[in-house]
Amino acid sequence: MEFEKLPWNEIAVPLAIAEDGLARLDERLRTSPIRQGWISRTHFYDAAGSLWLDGELVHLEDLVLHDAAMDARTPTHELTRAHTVLRARRRIASAPGDWALSPEGLAALIGKEPAGQGLPLTPREADDVKPQGKDNASVRPDESEDQAWAAELAAIDAVVSRSSAVLAGEIASMPNRKPDIYDADWDEEARLEEWREDIKRLEGLPPVLAAAAAILAWEAIEPLQYAAWLGRVLGASILRARDKARFHLPCLCVGLRALPRETRFAHGPGPRLLAFIQAIAAAAEQGLKDHDRWILARHQLERHLAGRRSTSKLPALIELMLTTPLASAQLIAKRLDITPRAAQDLVTQLGVREITGRGRYRAWAII
Numbered sequence: 001m002e003f004e005k006l007p008w009n010e011i012a013v014p015l016a017i018a019e020d021g022l023a024r025l026d027e028r029l030r031t032s033p034i035r036q037g038w039i040s041r042t043h044f045y046d047a048a049g050s051l052w053l054d055g056e057l058v059h060l061e062d063l064v065l066h067d068a069a070m071d072a073r074t075p076t077h078e079l080t081r082a083h084t085v086l087r088a089r090r091r092i093a094s095a096p097g098d099w100a101l102s103p104e105g106l107a108a109l110i111g112k113e114p115a116g117q118g119l120p121l122t123p124r125e126a127d128d129v130k131p132q133g134k135d136n137a138s139v140r141p142d143e144s145e146d147q148a149w150a151a152e153l154a155a156i157d158a159v160v161s162r163s164s165a166v167l168a169g170e171i172a173s174m175p176n177r178k179p180d181i182y183d184a185d186w187d188e189e190a191r192l193e194e195w196r197e198d199i200k201r202l203e204g205l206p207p208v209l210a211a212a213a214a215i216l217a218w219e220a221i222e223p224l225q226y227a228a229w230l231g232r233v234l235g236a237s238i239l240r241a242r243d244k245a246r247f248h249l250p251c252l253c254v255g256l257r258a259l260p261r262e263t264r265f266a267h268g269p270g271p272r273l274l275a276f277i278q279a280i281a282a283a284a285e286q287g288l289k290d291h292d293r294w295i296l297a298r299h300q301l302e303r304h305l306a307g308r309r310s311t312s313k314l315p316a317l318i319e320l321m322l323t324t325p326l327a328s329a330q331l332i333a334k335r336l337d338i339t340p341r342a343a344q345d346l347v348t349q350l351g352v353r354e355i356t357g358r359g360r361y362r363a364w365a366i367i
Helices: 008-030 035-053 060-067 077-094 103-110 123-128 147-167 188-200 207-221 230-241 252-258 269-305 314-323 329-336 340-350
Strands: 363-365
Touching: 008 035, 008 207, 008 269, 035 060, 035 077, 035 230, 035 252, 035 269, 035 314, 060 077, 077 103, 077 230, 103 188, 103 230, 188 207, 207 230, 207 269, 230 252, 252 269, 269 314, 269 340, 314 329, 314 340, 329 340
Parallel strands: none
Antiparallel strands: none
């Protein structure tokens, strides 16, 4: 990208606004008592927003329940993709700031690390990836005389092995890609190296401008055929690596969703770069609003703790409601180790808002 030809008179003011907004949000989170809850909730929002930008709808309730291994229905392909984005954001946020852009970080995020060294498994995935060999499969006694049965077992083991690789984040190492979906001549290694070379040339730029340019470069180069969303997450990680967002991982998808449609789909390097800068500013502004609203809700909920016993579960419920976008009675019961009936009683005492409008299978949230 030739930065000398960019319309700096149009970019300068939005760039300053984005830089200032990110700095204010990060400073607010530095000493915030709800920082971890804010980070946990916004991971869900940004993961769902990432799929929305790709034209797929993922309900936040389904994503929360899927992450807790409490699906109400069979997970869809879109839901598993959103969960992959969620796990990637968590991994980046829990690692050092420059980890995602390092060779080891990129290898983990795209699934090129050896098995067991990529993204950490959730409790749900740990249950699903248990060995499925002869020790826990029903095998006929006379296996030597039934080759068809042995072949079926081998096929099942192969499917389980492939599924385990996907759940462990090894998507890129999956063999035998269908030629009608994937381009066999797509050199991912060369494209990734080209993108990393572009990133090195951005070192002298302001953090927000460098992050926006990195996302734009990812769109132009398209290093991976199956993970266009990763460019936005890596753009956010650049802001962490540059110490512009030391205490959180910016939610660029949330910011992009807030922009008008004509801005999101602008054409040309200049307008596209400006759109990403505005998205970063919008994400910071929304983050500040959410933080102030949630910390006010925390103060209001803590009023219900007056006169409670030291063994009361209400403080734990307040912390839970602040770390998840919504919670069902079963989810509360699982996290607090109580019965669903006791969970409903606690929610009634706390006065949290019910958001489904149903009489059964209800969920509560701090809006």
